[in-house]
Amino acid sequence: MNTPDHARLLVHGATGRMGRAVLRLAADTPGLSVVGAVSGSRPPQRVVDGVPQFSASEIGGVPAFDVAIDFSLPEGFDRVLGLCVARGAALVSGTTGLSEGQQQAIDEAAGKVPVLVAANFSLGTAVLSQLVERAARALHGWDCDIVETHHVHKKDAPSGTALVLGESAARGGAQARYASLRAGDVVGEHTVQFTGLGERLELVHRATDRDVFARGALHAARRIAGRPPGRLRLADLLG
Template identity: 40%
Template sequence: MLRIAIMGAGRMGSLIRATAEAARDGAGGARFQVVAQVGYDPAEAARAEAADVLLDFSNASCLDAALAYARSARCAVVEGTTGYTEGQMEQLRALGRELPVVWSGNYSVGVAALRHLVAQAARELPGFDVEIVECHHAAKADAPSGTARMLLDEVTAARDGAVRPVYGRSGMCGARDAAEVGVHAVRGGTVAGVHTVMLLGDDEEVTLAHRAASRQIFVNGALEAAQRLAGRPAGFYTFDELMFS
């Protein structure tokens, strides 16, 4: 049985807990034991019981508390919080030199496949313009989404870095240049997540999209990542490495 702690008591954190507590192995035994769930109080994290894996789906402001807990418990970390600065990401990479850590802006296997398809299309259609549009629920705090940033990274790598991200457009912005990649955020309602990548050429268009019907797909992927990460040597892993290697 894998002992897990959850950082974050919002919708994702609550769903992770409910799913983990209901999960059973082939013999009918519990797959997980939730030893702690904490919200935004660093003192609460400091008092929490040690786990094998910490799943952090909280807020960028909670990173220090998550790092302190991981170092105290000497546990693996499944990091799913988005909106981190580059400095905060470097803190996570530094933690990976001590402990096994995985960070992803999206724990859906379908989104992982979408990233691979986007990279292939961007390479094989070099003359096509690329636009990325993401839509999320009204309460989402960061924009663009972590997934949209990951998709942008795939396009950037496929185009050898010769891209210029443009985050929305307004006014007399002039004609689009060939290096632009538009990244657009839409917010409203209770949308779990929709990501669309359009590759627009002369007289033809390729559209790749992923639609999440609920947050359950992200929870399932995060718990699977936790099982695969536990017991690994220290390192800063990708979701792809855990799921497909």
């Protein structure tokens, strides 16, 4: 693996909640420097904290970059994916709600550049996913239930992360059942429960700060830059 000592970062979806967090935390992330920030509308300032600002319609004019972090909307995803392929740069994206056609485009792009698209960039959740698969494989025949809790404003249920954990359980041979709770301002909590005769195993992850997702995306950006083409998971970039 050829990972550069220093990677140039483009932030796409820079004015969203996650984009703002990525920009704020990137300044203190070793091995990364932000060379541009792209937002859907025309930026009121051309340079903010030393970072050049671009509108979505100007994306073709961004400086050279090694990796892009994208937290935008499905309608803006094709644009950044195409740019990364054209520039030979890696893509780390947390944009959700992508269509089947967009998923196919990701697979095609992964033949040319490294791509990571994930619903959750918590490093702890990535480890949890590995543990769930291992537990499911070892506890053959046990019941598997996934309970997820989020803030009252979250619309989708089960959460994307719960479904990913269910896929991990399935790889281990278990069939997960889901329960969703919406309460208060909970950032995110996932419990995977395996139940056998007379015993129960619970694997739990709790996120108490949304910055964990931005930190995870920055970790992924640092690790994915310089890798060969392919579609990666966050778990592939741990350690």
